[in-house]
Amino acid sequence: MFTDTHAHLDYPEFAWEIPALLERAAEAGIHRIISIGTSLESSARAVDLASRHDNIYAAVGWHPSHVLEAPDDIRADLRVLARHPKVVAIGETGLDYYRLPSTQNQPSPVSDAEYKRRQSNLFEQQIEVARELGLNCVIHQRAASEAALEQWRPHADRIRGVFHCFIESAEVMTQIIAVNSLVSFTGIVTFKNAEGVKATLAATPLDKLMLETDCPYLAPVPFRGKRSEPAHVQQVATEAARIKGITVEALSQATERTVREFFPAIK
Ligand SMILES: [Zn+2]
Incomplete structure (x- = not known):
């Protein structure tokens, strides 16, 4: 049993297909999915999918x-959404x-500097x-791991983050763990040319990682290039267990414990 900790089930790719997708996920042992928002809408x-x-x-x-596309201040609207009992995290942000x-x-x-300033402001509102x-x-960072960590550090004694779709070095992973946070891995770990990510996964302590699809993106081998869906956590888990040198059952036990700790609002 696994959780897909990062899926975009609200995207049009999945419209009208949620029941079938949940069935395929259940058959693959994926018993829980966290659908991640990317704007207020x-x-x-x-939230609507979670409530149903x-x-x-x-x-x-x-x-x-x-x-x-973001309004200057999303905090009031975000608070209202976040109070729903099935909301288990803020994100993705970063x-x-x-x-x-x-x-x-x-x-x-806007200039690059202004663009970065606005991203930082939006990130800070969500941290608040x-x-x-x-x-x-749930933290998204790309080509910005240093800046994201720097902004995160002052809050690290109060809340935790999961740096999702992790593709950075073991060194960056170590810095993230040092601020009491986690990393999560996608189907990229199954790609033949992803030696760096495989090495990072091998070095990541078993209790500091989670699995995800980031669907509809990043379908694992043998679905690479196609639309991904939560059932594909099975392929991610199989490869991750191989890299860690443990059974899929042991990986399931470890990651499910981490999921329940990191998202305590999950029943
Ligand atoms: Zn995402």
Whole structure:
């Protein structure tokens, strides 16, 4: 039994298909899914899905890559969403410096510096709401691990974060664990050319990691390039257990314990 700790079930790719998708997940041993919001609208859809399905939970937040569409202050709306009993975390939130305005083909309304400032502000608002409500954070960072850790550190004694879709070095993983946080791994661990990620997973303590699909993205081998779905945690888990040199059952026990600790609102 595993949890898909990071899925985007509210995306149009899954419309009308949730019951079949839950069935396939259950057959694969994936008994619980956390649907992650990427804007207030997306978060509200995740909460709605969670309210209608026992084994779906929600995280509510605003993704840094959508910062330019965000209102100046999301805190009031986020608090309302986050108080739903099936909301188990704030996120995804964080920093993404991979696609800065200067790297885009279209002219941008903001400079790179302003874009980063707005992302940082949006991240801070979500950390604030998480602290208030005693929820942990689902953190997205890309090409910004240092900045994200720096912003996170002052809060690390109060809340925990999971740095999701982790592809960084073992050194960065160690820094994350040092601030009482976790990492989670996607189908990327099954990719042949992902030697670095496999090495990081091998080095990650068994009680500091969770598994996810990030579906509809990042389908594991043998589905690579296709639409991913929560059932694919099975392939992620099989490869992760192989890399760790343990049985799938032992991996299940460890990661499920971590899931219940990190998301205490889960029944
Ligand atoms: Zn995501």
